[in-house]
Amino acid sequence: MKLFKDMYKRANDAISTDEAYNRIMLKLEKPPVNTKRRRAAEIAALAACFIFTFAAVNVYNRYKELPKNSEIIAEHTQNPQSGITKMPENTDTASETDTVAESGEAAVVPQDKKADAAAVPKNTTTAKTEDVKTTASPKAEKATEETAAAGKSVEEKVAADAAAVPQEQHKEVALQEKQQLTEIKLNSLNSSGGGAFAAALRIAEEQDVQVRKVTKDEYYKYLGRNIEQEVIIPDGFANTTQDMLVMELDGENNFADDRWSFIFQNNEKAVEIITTKDTESVQMYIDREDYLKSTVCGIDAVVLNDAAYYKAYIVSQDIGYMITGYGIEMSDLEKLLVSVAE
């Protein structure tokens, strides 16, 4: 006579848990998200990090190439169009001392300084006015005040200072100048939306990497499909996808990495669709034996359901899709996948 209880226990004990335990613990070590709100914040932070990284790298590279102090002063004194604008006379804080114009992109100037910036002769090829806040030394502050009172330009004063200050003070001024210029670059890249593109292009140029600015329309032509028009996104989601990307090219002028991330957001909810013509990279997920297969309009797909998001992999019309839905309903994901597959 055998006891049902013993047999049922032995049967259960025979089910191996080791592999599952390891996989799950690994997953728990790096949970994808804590909450929906946190996920949305992460997306925003990621975008900010992207811009900041480019800015930081670019600033570092530029900083290395900065001319020596004497060269800076010489340039300022010899070339009236070098770009140092006149200090506004009504400046009342000691920290705001200088406004510099140089070649570049968008103008970011506080309202009360725009007139001053406009009065400065601009570079003939490109024009850029940037604002920078620096901490001036008491000497520099005093010099500025004196200059304003005497009706002299800051350039003249810098030149006069350069000639008058002893060697040690000269070094201090040089250090401040370098610091100012570094901060100018950082400010310009952080404050202008196009800064990241410019930075990416400059870095690519410096590192001898072929890149190209690609607009969404160009990408759609390349992809053969207009994602924003053809894919069904749940109601109320705003399209926050970038209109342009700087994409790296390979030796044959093709995209080295052709992934584009389309992002749609609705408060704490978000949908991200990453597309690529490198279908193998997506198929790899679909072929994984440990993932459940689903069929969408006759096409194999993999849908992973985690606590806070859905993740789906599907290849349709020679395009690979990696879709992540944060805080969306399963029915919404179904509609989205059907629209992708059709």
Added chain:
Amino acid sequence: MERVIPKTKEYKHQIIEKYFNMIYKLAVSQTKDISHAEDVTSDVFLKYMQSEKEFESEEHIKAWLIRVTINCSKNIFSSSWFKKTVPLEETLAAEMPEEESDVYFAVLKLPQKYRTVIHLFYYEDLSVAQIAEYLKLNESTVRTHLHRGRSLLKMSLEGEDEIV
């Protein structure tokens, strides 16, 4: 004096380690699929890790984990286009002795409500009172489910060598 249940990561990891086997086996019995069971187990523990719930005791945590496992198992089939890739019979055939597997799959064929109490009663050695408390059912309901489950099993295993 009430014992304070810590919310530290270390403590939660200890709990996961302790109850992993229970939750995973329960998930397998609920979903009848190894992959689904893994997803459910992962979901349950992720929810536990992220939970800010104030647990009164370890027993309370255990009850919560069991309830969440059962709910997650139900949810995984909420979408019609989730489908099994490998039947459980094929996955487990190699791991279980034949006789045991007959018994095991007979339990899996039971309706979910009977299967749950049978599993908790016979594998987890929980009492009727505990099962009632964990599943938020009356004790009489649990007894009824056990009785009906046993009857169905008896019919299903008729002909097997005197399994009682």
